Amino acid sequence: MDRLTIGQMSKLNNVSEQTLRYYDKIGILKPIEVDNFTGYRYYSMKQCARLDMIQYLKSLGMRLKDIEVQLKTYDTKLIKRFLEEKGRSIDSEIEVLKHQKNALQKALRNFERYETSPPDGTIVLEYIEKRFIYRYNMSTNFYDYGIEIYEEQLRKLKMDMERDGLRQTYFCNAGSTVAYEQIINRNFISNDLFVFVDENVPKNLIRSIKAGTYLCIYCSRFEQEIPYANRLLDEISERDYTIDGDYICEVITDLPDLMDGERGMFFKLQIPVKIT
Amino acid sequence: MDRLTIGQMSKLNNVSEQTLRYYDKIGILKPIEVDNFTGYRYYSMKQCARLDMIQYLKSLGMRLKDIEVQLKTYDTKLIKRFLEEKGRSIDSEIEVLKHQKNALQKALRNFERYETSPPDGTIVLEYIEKRFIYRYNMSTNFYDYGIEIYEEQLRKLKMDMERDGLRQTYFCNAGSTVAYEQIINRNFISNDLFVFVDENVPKNLIRSIKAGTYLCIYCSRFEQEIPYANRLLDEISERDYTIDGDYICEVITDLPDLMDGERGMFFKLQIPVKIT
DNA sequence: CTTGACCTTATTGTTGCTATAACCTTTATA
């Protein structure tokens, strides 16, 4: 029982035989003896110590190459630096995962919202809470062109977001606005593209949209936006409401709808109103 | 400007050209047109939507293969299941990282402790706080044999730990005990191997070691343990102290010392005493 | 002597790209 076969060694240490062969191959754990004829590997009990060390360093997140260096040099400064560095990188990994979790939940909520949305054409009066947006000021009025210019402007928004260090996950919740001065005259001149963001985005990058009562219409096709918005405006004058701010076109979700390779969207067109 | 070359597409979307070629190859984003003679790829603006979707799903942690399926089927149930499942796996990943962070910090503390430890042979009187251990009851007295039996017993401890779901990171802080009844007669019969653990390990798996005053000696060689322990016992009778519990042999750290492939350890031998 | 457990090497696959080499096309300028 003074030499162990690879199978015994693997069972003793809860490591697969493959792994032991791999460690032999890359040279971080060589058997004390290898039979010249059969190629059989034999390990000693004492080698468990080295395997322990390998597993321990691995559990700290060290890569095998670095472990190899470590086991050759025993340089404590090196390992200390590694540990400190690794500590920081773990922190940032945790951050990333938390954001991912957040994005997941947001995606699920978006789904719910999409699935429970009223059908195309429905008009509702709704109170909406204060919201925050990150916006991109457009030079071109995409209503004058088609979806391709819209896409182009979206790209610019996206690049701005990247530049400002905003998570791409916000990008799934976009929209556009038409200023109050324009919408009251039924001039569809878009000024901003935006994404909804959380409050924890740096204040200087975002703007708020005031809470209030909105008359909204749901719309499922890009080309229908202007006719539907006009229906909304008609309804507002019929009901004797007063327009109380910028027009907002919100993309509810474009996740499940990507038809013919084209962005298939579901919109919620919104105009803040005063009821007199 | 209605068709984009791969370079334009890549810049517009902040994706490398390689990546776009890769996406083409695996079939999740094919250019609308490929020149038959030159092989040049041409994309349309509209395809950005699909790329957005890919990046969005990727940011949620989906793999490209799954994204491919998703973009083919648009099965919302599938993606919902994925999101829920992923949410859980992220939680556990975060848990793992937190433990890793913990282990890192522990490793750093261990280093400090090792480096600031008094030299071999030093005797100190020390108050030590309450500690918790996970132990393995041995059938063989390793003092009767050598380091190989010790290693063997360590393996058993390790397998028990695994069975009980304890992190391997605890394994770097091991030790052994000799019962009070034995140590007062200078009988070196080891009964337990153990590892120090946190309080957050399930109570039923661990035992506590009471706080108190310990006379300790530092020792840097495995074979020196018994002579050094005897010096400790001599010192206790010289000073007229009373032995107040089990003898503990604690491994301070075996991280930087792995000589000749053998476990090179630094011990702190401890006997709880009453000073009358 | 056979059977089954155990060992060997060699190769491929995993994931999402990046890097490199060797070479062809387009576009702008001299």
Add this chain to the structure above:
DNA sequence: TATAAAGGTTATAGCAACAATAAGGTCAAG
């Protein structure tokens, strides 16, 4: 019109740490 720079192509290897598989040799017991 020649040329050079910028931009495009394919093909292959590399990363990290193994797992899976195939095809075959060895060992120990009954």
